[in-house]
Amino acid sequence: MKRHLTVDDLARDRRFVRINMEERMSDPRNVGGPGAYGRDAAEQADDGGRSGRRGLGRMVPDAPNAPDAARSLMHGIFVGEIQALEGAGRTCYDFDLGDNPDQVPYGLKLDMARQCWDEARHCEISVKLTEWMGTEIGEFAESPFLFQAACNPDALLRLAGVNRALEGLAIDVFNTMRDFGDKAGDPVLEFCEDWMLADEVTHVKMGSDWLRKLTVNDPERRARALEFQSVVDKLFSLGGGRSDEEDSPIRLARRFRQMAGFTDQEIDEIAEVSRQARDEAENRVAARRAAMAAAGSSSGSAQ
């Protein structure tokens, strides 16, 4: 069996439909405005979709699209869990044991094997929750972004990108979904998300611990890993939708991130990266709308 797979090597049955990041980001259901997933009713009524706010919108049970938003997010969590399982499994296999940068210590492999078991359970939980919430495998597309971060040839960068950045995002998402389950009066959703949240804190802590342990005498490697993590954090801050803001669709779960080994400064940096991503996304949308308006007025004057 060869080492170091690519996203194209991932095996799926025929129910799964794969899309790339560009297709995912251009899905109109993920863009602010009427019809966007999960925007709350007041927000839509207030601006009629004209605010230019991009993102999922706040997850509130009484929003018109809340059920679809929750189902879409749940399906996204499910395929993310599959990729997290695959990524942890590949880190068990792709590296020789040793202390060189292209090798990994035995203890790290044991942690990745433990993560395999946890992610396999999360797949089981998620597939049952998708049924519980009224959707099914393949109703929404799969974007293989998590496994892409798990393809890095440097195991430490894998841990920075997957365990610290994406599993960190999972902490924020599960915390949000748990609260959503509470507000929606869905004890099954709340119960499951709470258990998965506990596991995610463990996985992020594994990433934090190994990052510090493996770079104790190698500040350059640590800087590279943290830079990679920051890139992934920004890319998957959901256009700023995951942030420290009160009204953000997915709030940074500060307390759980601290448990997982993040310092306050590191959490502040993620919040800042998310704020930048939100500003950039809003600027992009505003520019696009201005261009559309300009095109409309010029075609009007031509008539």
Add this chain to the structure above:
Amino acid sequence: MPAMPDPKKPRPPFAPWDRRELPGAFSVEETARRVGNYKWVEMRLFEALGGWVATVPELDVKMRLGTHCYKHAWHSELWHKRLPELREMNPDRLTLPANDAMVEFMEALTAPEGEDKTLEKLVGVYRVLIPHKIAAYTYHLNNTSTITDAPTIRSLKLALNDEFEDWRDGEMLIQSLIENEEDVRRAADRQAELEAIMVRAGGIAGPGSIGTEEIPETVEAKA
């Protein structure tokens, strides 16, 4: 008043139902050698199961492999921790395959990688390797000193419990994947291919893995 029980009344050191015995078939050195072989096999197995997760399209198989991956990693850790207790302070020194044939076996076991090879992957693990692990662990459990080697016995029992459960899971997955005579032949051919290598290896801990002994064929020969 009822008489108080006499706390100083002598009792036998071993209760009547405790039939454990001192003699065992393995020295400290031989136990360490076997444990090192076990650790090597468990490591190669959990790495392979983890690596295969991404390569199998069947969702139920994918999730089972992820679960089993951890169990074998944990077994390897049990053996890793036992080695220093057996006077091997550098566990890596004894984390070895029993022989070259065992290396060849694990290479052949992990060779299939295509998404159409799930049956070959599962047969190798659940119809060949795990039955051989169960055999070697059971032989060790039944022949080591039940008093002096109690820590190894405990680890063997924990590992065996997982092995039986995983064997059953894997066998049921295999049965559910076999749908016609061609599948039956594929599974049988794969099993035969790997069993042939395992015979040359003599088991996961080499010749004597299950304690085969030479029995004289005649009374005269014995004399």
